[in-house]
Amino acid sequence: MPETVLQLKNANIYQAENLVLSDVNVELQKGDFVYLIGKTGSGKSSFMKTLYGDLELTEGEGHIVDFNLLGLKEKDIPFLRRKLGIVFQDFKLLPDRTINGNLEFVLKATGWKDKTEINERLIKVLDKVGMGNKGFKFPHELSGGEQQRVAIARALLNEPELILADEPTGNLDPQTSIEVMEVLQDINKNGNTILMATHDYALLLKYPSKTFKCDENKVFEVVQRKS
Numbered sequence: 001m002p003e004t005v006l007q008l009k010n011a012n013i014y015q016a017e018n019l020v021l022s023d024v025n026v027e028l029q030k031g032d033f034v035y036l037i038g039k040t041g042s043g044k045s046s047f048m049k050t051l052y053g054d055l056e057l058t059e060g061e062g063h064i065v066d067f068n069l070l071g072l073k074e075k076d077i078p079f080l081r082r083k084l085g086i087v088f089q090d091f092k093l094l095p096d097r098t099i100n101g102n103l104e105f106v107l108k109a110t111g112w113k114d115k116t117e118i119n120e121r122l123i124k125v126l127d128k129v130g131m132g133n134k135g136f137k138f139p140h141e142l143s144g145g146e147q148q149r150v151a152i153a154r155a156l157l158n159e160p161e162l163i164l165a166d167e168p169t170g171n172l173d174p175q176t177s178i179e180v181m182e183v184l185q186d187i188n189k190n191g192n193t194i195l196m197a198t199h200d201y202a203l204l205l206k207y208p209s210k211t212f213k214c215d216e217n218k219v220f221e222v223v224q225r226k227s
């Protein structure tokens with residue numbers, strides 16, 4: 001039985017009073033790798049922000065993991081985010097502590113207490129992204145691609161039901177983008193569900209997958225033609 005992790009039905013997405021996307025109908029199943037594409041300003045980030053509770057959904061229906069986005073309360077947002085792994089274009093690592101320190105910070109903030117368990121989890125997620133030997137480094141000592149790998153490791157810490165990646169390769173050169181994409185592909189093959197917003201069409205061609213496009217205030221599925 002497919003398990004739905006995200007469902008938007010007739011959803012309208014606003015930025016202030018402006019309708020950015022109207023009548024959005026999107027569904028993701030567990031294990032999917034789905035792209036969200038579209039030109040600058042077409043609404044990709046607004047779509048993603050709605051999913052992690054940064055923009056309020058006020059019209060239509062929206063369910064993500066086991067949360068109802070319609071009428072989501074401020075106090076429930078941290079609990080929703082614990083079930084999501086969020087990866088941003090600019091990595092958002094804390095500059096004043098090491099990679100291990102960054103990951104430990106998230107675990108402690110989400111209730112982990114046992115030192116041994118924390119250390120085991122850090123090693124496990126860093127290994128998954130090929131950064132097992134870099135935990136002692138500070139973010140500024142890593143390349144952009146390495147920092148993004150760490151950000152992906154951080155997203156994996158609490159075994160998220162869905163990973164939301166908003167332009168994860170946006171700050172990376174083409175070769176590094178491919179390396180980061182390989183990491184995302186690997187974790188998807190290991191069962192993680194991923195929704196990735198991107199405007200990098202080269203990646204779409206190299207790693208074809210189900211794709212939704214934002215255009216003229218609408219979101220629709222596009223079918224990639226094999227050339």
Ligand SMILES: Nc1ncnc2c1ncn2[C@@H]1O[C@H](COP(=O)(O)OP(=O)(O)OP(=O)(O)O)[C@@H](O)[C@H]1O
Pocket residue numbers: 015016018020038039040041042043044045046047199214
């Ligand atoms: N805080 C805001 N207040 C009002 N309007 C906003 C705000 N943020 C974005 N918008 C508008 O909403 C529309 C969609 O923006 P959004 O950032 O979602 O697009 P995007 O597809 O993610 O673009 P990009 O690829 O440049 O990040 C744009 O017209 C933008 O000007």
